[in-house]
Amino acid sequence: MLAYIVRRTAYGVLVVLGVLFFLFALFFLVTKPDDIARKAIGDKAMPAVIAQWKKNHGYDRPLWPGPGHVQDNMLVEHYRRMLTFDFGRSDADDTIILDRIKKGAGPSISLTLPEFAFGVLLGIGFSLFVAFFRETYIDRSTVVLSVLGMSVSALLYIIGGQYLIGKLLRWFPISGFDPSWAVRARFLALPIVVGVAASLGSSVRFYRTVFIEEIYKDYVRTARAKGAGEVRIMTRHVLQNAMIPILTSIVTEIPFLLMGSLLLEASFGIPGLGSLTVDAITGNDFATLRTMVYIGSLFFVVGQILTDISYTIADPRIRLD
Amino acid sequence: MGELLNSHVTSNLIVLVLALGAIGLWRAVAKNRLWSEALRSMYRRRPIAVWVCALYLAIGLCDSVAWVGGGQVGSDAVSSHQAKTLLDRAFGDTKEKSYSAPFARVEFYAKSKLRHPGSHVLGTDILGRDVLFVTLKGVRIALLIGGLTSLISIPLALLMGVLAGYFGKYLDDAVFFVVSVLQSMPSILLLIALITALPKSTLSVCLALAVTSWVGFCRLTRGETMKLRELDYVYAARALGVSELRIIWRHILPNLTHLIVITFALTFSGLVLSEAVLAWLNIGVEGSWGQMIAQAKNELSRDPVVWWNLAAAATALFVLLLAINLVGDAIRDVLDPRTARERQ
Numbered sequence: 001m002l003a004y005i006v007r008r009t010a011y012g013v014l015v016v017l018g019v020l021f022f023l024f025a026l027f028f029l030v031t032k033p034d035d036i037a038r039k040a041i042g043d044k045a046m047p048a049v050i051a052q053w054k055k056n057h058g059y060d061r062p063l064w065p066g067p068g069h070v071q072d073n074m075l076v077e078h079y080r081r082m083l084t085f086d087f088g089r090s091d092a093d094d095t096i097i098l099d100r101i102k103k104g105a106g107p108s109i110s111l112t113l114p115e116f117a118f119g120v121l122l123g124i125g126f127s128l129f130v131a132f133f134r135e136t137y138i139d140r141s142t143v144v145l146s147v148l149g150m151s152v153s154a155l156l157y158i159i160g161g162q163y164l165i166g167k168l169l170r171w172f173p174i175s176g177f178d179p180s181w182a183v184r185a186r187f188l189a190l191p192i193v194v195g196v197a198a199s200l201g202s203s204v205r206f207y208r209t210v211f212i213e214e215i216y217k218d219y220v221r222t223a224r225a226k227g228a229g230e231v232r233i234m235t236r237h238v239l240q241n242a243m244i245p246i247l248t249s250i251v252t253e254i255p256f257l258l259m260g261s262l263l264l265e266a267s268f269g270i271p272g273l274g275s276l277t278v279d280a281i282t283g284n285d286f287a288t289l290r291t292m293v294y295i296g297s298l299f300f301v302v303g304q305i306l307t308d309i310s311y312t313i314a315d316p317r318i319r320l321d
Numbered sequence: 322m323g324e325l326l327n328s329h330v331t332s333n334l335i336v337l338v339l340a341l342g343a344i345g346l347w348r349a350v351a352k353n354r355l356w357s358e359a360l361r362s363m364y365r366r367r368p369i370a371v372w373v374c375a376l377y378l379a380i381g382l383c384d385s386v387a388w389v390g391g392g393q394v395g396s397d398a399v400s401s402h403q404a405k406t407l408l409d410r411a412f413g414d415t416k417e418k419s420y421s422a423p424f425a426r427v428e429f430y431a432k433s434k435l436r437h438p439g440s441h442v443l444g445t446d447i448l449g450r451d452v453l454f455v456t457l458k459g460v461r462i463a464l465l466i467g468g469l470t471s472l473i474s475i476p477l478a479l480l481m482g483v484l485a486g487y488f489g490k491y492l493d494d495a496v497f498f499v500v501s502v503l504q505s506m507p508s509i510l511l512l513i514a515l516i517t518a519l520p521k522s523t524l525s526v527c528l529a530l531a532v533t534s535w536v537g538f539c540r541l542t543r544g545e546t547m548k549l550r551e552l553d554y555v556y557a558a559r560a561l562g563v564s565e566l567r568i569i570w571r572h573i574l575p576n577l578t579h580l581i582v583i584t585f586a587l588t589f590s591g592l593v594l595s596e597a598v599l600a601w602l603n604i605g606v607e608g609s610w611g612q613m614i615a616q617a618k619n620e621l622s623r624d625p626v627v628w629w630n631l632a633a634a635a636t637a638l639f640v641l642l643l644a645i646n647l648v649g650d651a652i653r654d655v656l657d658p659r660t661a662r663e664r665q
Contacts (some may be wrong), residue, residue, distance in 0.1 A: 013503075018502035023514070031518040147650070151590065151642035153597045155614050156635050166422055255499050256507050263598060267618075281513055281602055296507040304505075 001312070008308060017079075019297040022076050023290045031286065033074075037321040039284040039315060040091050053148060057091060057287070087291045092283035097291050100276055108260030108272030111188055115195040115264075116257055120250055123200060124239075127207035132234050134212060142204065149201025158267050161194035175269035189270040195261065215241045247309075255303035259296050273312035328479045329387035329404035331580030358656045366651040373644035375415075377460050384461040408457060415441070423629055428589035444629040447616075456633045459610045463641060464607060466596045467589040469527040475533035475581060482539040483577070486546025496543070500536050508533045511597065515597060516604045523606050526599065530592055538584050542577055549573050553555040579656040590642045597638065610634040 025037075036059065037050045045053075054060040063074045070076075081088060087097040166174035172190040192217045214220070215238055223233050258273070265274030273292065280288035364371050387406040417436055420429035426438035430629045435441075444451035459482030481629070485496035503511070515529035549555065558568050600611030 015501045015505050016497070019496060019505060022502060022506075025644075026514060026518045028414055106466055147646050148643065151609070151639050151646055153594055153614065153635070153642075155597055155601055155611070159614070159618055159621065159631065167621075171584065225443075259510070262509055263601065266602070277510065277513065278602060281517060281604060284515070289514055289517060293506050295508045296510050297505040300505045300507070 003307060005305075012305050015269065015301055016298060019294060020079055020082055023082075024075060025294060027286050027290050028063060028078070036091060036284075036286050039286075050150065065117050082291075082294050086289060090280075090283075090285050091287045092280070092285035097288050099293065100288075101273065103273060104260065104273040104276045105226065105258060106272075107270050108274060109258060110184065110255040111191055111195075111264060111270055111272060112261055114188070115118065115192045115261070116253065119196045119199050119203060121200035122196060123203035123207050124246065126200075127204045127211055128234060128239060130204070130208055131215060131238070132230065138152055143208070146201040146205045146208075149197075150200075150205070152201075154198045154263055157194050158200040158263065161197070162267070165193070175267070177270045187268075187270070191261075191264045191270065195264050204250070207242075210242045210245050211238060214238045215224070217241075234307055249306060251303070251307045252300075255299035256296065258299050259292070329389070329406075332385045332387055332406075335650045336382055339382075347359060363648070363655045364649045366654070367647045370644040370647035372649070373640060374648055376424045377464065377641050377644070380408070380457055383411070383462040396452040407453075412451065412454045415445075415451035415454055416449075417441070417445045419445070419449050420447060420627055429627070446630050447620075452630055452633045455608070455613065456610070456637050458608055459613065459637060460636065460641075461597075462606055462609045462611045463593050463638070465523065466527060466530070466582075466609070469524075469593045470530040470534065470592050471585050471589065473527065473531035475538065475585060477531070478535040478538035479542055479574075479577070479581065481535075482542025483546050483569060483573060485539075486543040487550055487565070487573060489547075493543075496539070500539055503532065503536045509595075509598070512599065513602065513604065516599065521604075525598065526604075526606050530595060534588055534592065537582075538604075541580060541584070543578060545580060546573055549576050583649070583653045583656055586645065586652050590649070591640060593638070604607075610638045614638070 007017065011100040012222065034055055037053045037057075038045060041049065041053055051060070058077065059074070061073050061077060062069055065071075065073050065076060080086075084097065087101075090097055090100070098205035126142075130139050133139050162174050165171050173187055174190070178184050179189060213275050219239060219241075220233060223237050228237070260270075260272040260277075262274040262277055264270070265272045268280070269275075276288065277292050280292065348577075350360060367512050385405045387404040389404045415437060418428065418433075419431065421427070421441060421444050422429050422434055423444045424439055425435065425441070425444065427434055429444075441451050443452070443456065446455060459651060466517075481496050482501075485493040500520050511531050513534055516526060519525035519528065530614075545618055552572075555572050555648050557569060558572060563571075596609055597611030597614060599605040601615045603615070605611050613630055613634035617627075617634070620627035620630055
């Protein structure tokens with residue numbers, strides 16, 4: 001067990017180092033520091049101005065380690081800063097990136113966590129109901145509805161939700177945010193409803209497939225032969241056994257909840273990490289962008305390791321050594 | 322590279338290659354009883370969706386065949402030297418000054434008389450372009466996003482997955498490491514990072530989408546190849562002295578083709594949807610439906626509301642995705658043995 005945890009963690013560290021190299025290649029080799037400087041201060045800037053900007057933002061070192069600058073180069077500096085969480089300042093407005101990330105995490109989670117929880121509960125409940133009525137018109141029409149829902153772009157849910165609920169019905173404010181929880185809940189209601197609606201189609205379809213697969217297994221027939229009722233079979237037998245594939249898909253999404261929701265935050269004016277990323281795109285803020293990708297993958301890798309370890313506890317069939 | 326992709330010569334060449342490829346594929350399928358039966362059964366399930374896909378493909382092709390000169394297309398000297406597609410020629414000059422409602426005879430806000438009163442079935446947009454025309458132009462963009470990306474990502478995933486799964490050892494470790502690294506980054510952030518770092522062009526967007534989408538399929542082919550490698554007929558072939566590459570070509574790849582077809586159909590709609598999100602973030606492809614929908618956000622807050630631009634793009638996108646999703650499901654039902662039970 002301990003050997004497995006050590007090996008799994010070592011591989012996770014290796015993956016994070018790989019991500020960092022990928023980011024180095026993307027933001028220092030494909031887009032050179034000169035390009036970053038030009039995008040930040042304009043195409044026609046004088047060479048001296050560009051050199052000064054690069055010096056101020058720490059882009060003036062040689063790219064690779066070499067004789068005379070084994071320590072003092074972009075590659076080593078990139079790894080050192082990322083691994084010590086010293087992300088430096090934004091390329092666009094010189095704010096400290098770590099501060100903005102700390103500030104944005106709260107609003108992001110207060111949106112994504114309820115959205116995720118409602119989405120999963122609704123999806124599972126709804127698809128369990130549908131699987132109970134399998135091969136009837138209720139089941140078939142739900143499958144058709146979920147394919148219809150999947151074919152609508154998320155943008156349309158946002159525009160439609162804001163127009164219908166926000167503008168015509170005036171149930172909730174169209175966009176905005178407030179630190180106090182009572183006001184925040186009113187602002188978050190609409191994005192949560194829209195987010196859940198947008199993902200419901202594909203999640204119902206997925207959970208339904210899992211449930212239907214379980215329903216045709218032998219233990220269900222055994223339970224029925226012993227005289228268990230259909231409702232008891234669905235809730236006691238099918239739901240519990242289907243939880244393993246469902247948990248696998250749910251748990252991999254949890255680390256990304258911290259990263260916020262790009263679309264929802266940007267269109268509902270929530271100052272979270274998603275908005276931070278959108279600002280970084282519009283402002284050509286490469287320092288913030290690569291930090292966000294790095295943090296996202298860090299969450300993912302840590303989440304994966306914890307998931308794998310928790311499986312050994314949750315499912316006695318899985319042995320990890 | 323971007324210019325090469327936009328030039329009408331390249332576009333015509335691609336159409337030619339696609340047409341030849343389609344004829345070759347058609348003949349190969351017609352010769353193979355299993356595949357032609359599978360396709361016929363798929364068509365029987367979703368005839369309308371198949372015809373809708375064909376219609377979109379036809380519109381996309383009409384907008385890809387282009388040549389310079391001929392006829393009285395643009396009125397000014399510059400546009401007479403630009404290549405015009407079949408679709409451009411069918412519509413001719415439809416330009417107005419600004420918004421006009423469907424079938425309107427006057428402009429929407431200024432109320433001045435239109436140059437082509439009553440001819441704009443779906444109205445005109447802020448720049449005075451005919452919305453029906455712009456929407457139909459978007460068909461080619463959507464097919465390009467889904468098609469070109471698949472053309473990059475599926476062969477790449479197949480190559481890596483089969484090599485890793487078949488030869489194993491260090492090659493497998495290396496491929497699996499690359500896959501783990503790419504999969505550990507949130508895909509939307511990875512997409513954004515790639516697009517902002519690469520030069521701004523349609524090809525860059527497709528390349529970025531390909532980098533994020535090949536990983537899943539690579540894992541699938543890797544796992545499937547590992548299973549196939551252990552089958553008796555592969556052992557028998559190896560015992561007879563058949564070379565490894567020939568085993569892959571004759572015994573592994575044919576058993577993966579159903580996965581290729583299913584994956585292609587099911588990821589296509591996801592790619593077009595991703596582009597719509599990118600368009601919203603202002604880093605999408607010029608002229609896509611996503612861009613039209615993103616612009617429409619401001620049009621809904623105008624008074625009175627401009628709705629036809631949004632409605633046209635959203636409907637075109639919805640119908641295409643619905644048709645592709647339905648065809649994709651039908652293909653999976655027909656080809657995937659695991660879903661066969663559910664059909665009974």
